[in-house]
Every structure is written in C-alpha cells, then in structure tokens.
Amino acid sequence: MTDSASAPAIEVARLTKTFRGHRALDGVSFQVARGEMVALIGASGSGKSTLMRHLSGLIASDRTEGGEIRMLGGSVQKNGRIARDIRRRRARIGVVFQQFNLVGRLTVITNVLTGTLGSLPLWRVITGRFRRDDRMRALAALERVGIAEWAHRRASTLSGGQQQRAAIARALVQQAEVIMADEPIASLDPESARRVMDTLARINAEDGTTVVVSLHQVDYALRYCSRVIALAKGRLVYDGPSAALTNDMLARLYGTEIEDIGLPVRDRAAPAAASASAGQALAV
Numbered sequence: 001m002t003d004s005a006s007a008p009a010i011e012v013a014r015l016t017k018t019f020r021g022h023r024a025l026d027g028v029s030f031q032v033a034r035g036e037m038v039a040l041i042g043a044s045g046s047g048k049s050t051l052m053r054h055l056s057g058l059i060a061s062d063r064t065e066g067g068e069i070r071m072l073g074g075s076v077q078k079n080g081r082i083a084r085d086i087r088r089r090r091a092r093i094g095v096v097f098q099q100f101n102l103v104g105r106l107t108v109i110t111n112v113l114t115g116t117l118g119s120l121p122l123w124r125v126i127t128g129r130f131r132r133d134d135r136m137r138a139l140a141a142l143e144r145v146g147i148a149e150w151a152h153r154r155a156s157t158l159s160g161g162q163q164q165r166a167a168i169a170r171a172l173v174q175q176a177e178v179i180m181a182d183e184p185i186a187s188l189d190p191e192s193a194r195r196v197m198d199t200l201a202r203i204n205a206e207d208g209t210t211v212v213v214s215l216h217q218v219d220y221a222l223r224y225c226s227r228v229i230a231l232a233k234g235r236l237v238y239d240g241p242s243a244a245l246t247n248d249m250l251a252r253l254y255g256t257e258i259e260d261i262g263l264p265v266r267d268r269a270a271p272a273a274a275s276a277s278a279g280q281a282l283a284v
C-alpha cells in the first residue's frame with residue numbers, strides 16, 4: 001500500500017470481522033481516491049455500519065494476515081490491531097455517526113467547536129472559552145450548512161436533519177479531509193434527507209473532501225454518488241458506477257427489502273445511463 005501525500009484517501013485490504021462465529025465482513029478490499037463521493041449500500045445486516053466503524057478505527061478486525069485499513073496514507077489498523085497513532089489520523093477524518101453526533105445539552109456552536117479539539121487545549125472546550133476567531137469559523141461552518149440561526153440553541157432542540165448538518169459543520173471546522181457518514185438520512189423526511197445529502201455533495205464538490213456515505217435508500221445513493229460499493233452478507237459484491245446498477249441487480253441485492261429502499265423508477269432491467277461502463281459484477 002502507498003504511504004505518501006498522494007496516497008488514496010482510503011485503502012482497505014482483506015478486511016474480515018467475525019462476531020461470535022458470525023462473519024459480518026468477509027475479505028473486503030477496495031480503495032477510494034481523494035475527492036471521491038462514494039455510497040456504501042446493502043440490505044439490512046449486510047455489514048455497512050461494521051465497515052464504517054472499522055474505517056474510523058472504532059473496532060478492530062479479525063487478526064487475519066494481510067487485513068489492513070489505511071487512511072490518507074497512514075495506518076488505521078493492521079492484522080486486527082488499531083494503529084497506536086490513531087488519534088492523529090482521526091483528527092483528519094470527520095464522522096457523522098448517529099451515536100457520536102452531538103451532546104444534546106450543549107449549544108450547537110459548542111458542539112461544532114469540538115471539531116477544533118485536536119488544535120485546542122482541552123480546558124478551552126470544557127470551559128466553553130473559545131477564541132473569537134474559532135467562534136467565527138464555527139459560525140461560518142453553520143452558515144454553510146444552512147443552520148446558523150440555531151447556533152445558540154441546545155443541540156437537543158434541533159430536528160434530526162439539522163443535527164446531521166451540525167455534525168457536518170463540526171467536520172468542516174475540523175477541516176476534515178475525509179467525511180464518513182453512517183446512515184445520515186435514516187429516519188429523516190425526504191426534504192431533510194435531501195438537504196443533508198445536498199450539503200455533503202456541496203462540500204465534496206467545493207472543497208474536494210472525500211465523502212463515504214452509507215445509505216439504506218438506494219435512490220439517494222444513485223442520485224448523489226457516482227460510485228457505489230455494495231455489500232451482501234459481509235462481502236463486497238459490487239464496486240462501480242452507480243449508473244451501471246440495474247434494478248435487477250438491486251432486486252438481487254435487497255431481496256424482500258426491495259419495497260422499502262426507494263428503488264428508482266426506471267425500466268427494471270435497464271441501467272440508469274445507457275453509456276455507463278459496467279462495474280464489478282454483482283455476485284450476490
């Protein structure tokens with residue numbers, strides 16, 4: 001694997017994870033170039049969240065020889081061991097994960113300012129005494145995601161979609177080079193979902209930030225991400241242009257869940273774009 005400033009944003013090799021005898025990830029390998037916006041899709045239980053948690057170094061894989069994750073040229077984990085300097089790597093990665101999103105009793109702006117944690121003394125964060133220019137940066141980030149007027153509200157008073165956008169603002173303040181969003185639009189109404197996805201897409205396009213987003217709703221994956229990685233039972237079964245995914249492929253991928261996933265309305269066997277080059281074959 002590459003170890004330089006020009007390294008891919010994400011390199012995953014032969015990642016396997018077993019929970020009490022159950023294979024949640026099975027030999028998953030792929031790379032994401034800097035500046036890409038990639039959707040991770042798959043049926044419920046296919047391993048999307050497990051993969052996202054591995055990518056951010058929250059859990060270690062099985063101790064399989066050759067199993068490795070690198071981010072921005074540095075190791076996140078290798079052969080089942082999290083890298084010792086994982087904190088340094090995490091400082092460059094923004095996470096929009098339900099379980100870490102916001103501290104409800106703190107104001108939105110304080111939550112966003114925790115994005116500067118890596119560069120600020122802890123006492124400033126604990127006492128809430130942030131520098132004026134940090135506050136201005138946080139406000140600018142909130143402005144950018146469209147929720148500046150909520151800056152001084154308690155985070156718990158925000159709607160689900162606004163909370164996701166506040167988490168994205170935190171990643172902006174953090175100057176994250178990679179944003180990982182795990183099901184950021186699950187349980188949002190269509191308008192809020194669209195706003196969250198628009199925000200991620202804009203940051204990707206304007207700043208060149210790499211975005212990996214796991215999505216249950218396939219129509220959003222196809223609309224916002226030119227590349228899709230699909231998992232089925234812990235295996236990578238498709239990696240290629242979203243435009244080349246046919247509804248038949250999606251039906252095989254989702255089985256009986258097909259009614260719930262927001263299948264795009266198009267000819268069942270036809271690809272979304274006639275010119276699309278085929279990705280890796282769907283081996284479900």
Ligand SMILES: Nc1ncnc2c1ncn2[C@@H]1O[C@H](COP(=O)(O)OP(=O)(O)OP(=O)(O)O)[C@@H](O)[C@H]1O
Nearest residue numbers: 019020024042043044045046047048049050051216
């Ligand atoms: N901590 C854990 N302990 C035991 N099994 C787990 C654990 N985390 C995940 N699993 C199992 O691993 C498999 C993959 O789960 P995961 O949550 O990654 O799927 P997912 O694709 O994100 O599903 P969903 O779309 O429903 O969130 C499932 O069978 C799940 O039950």
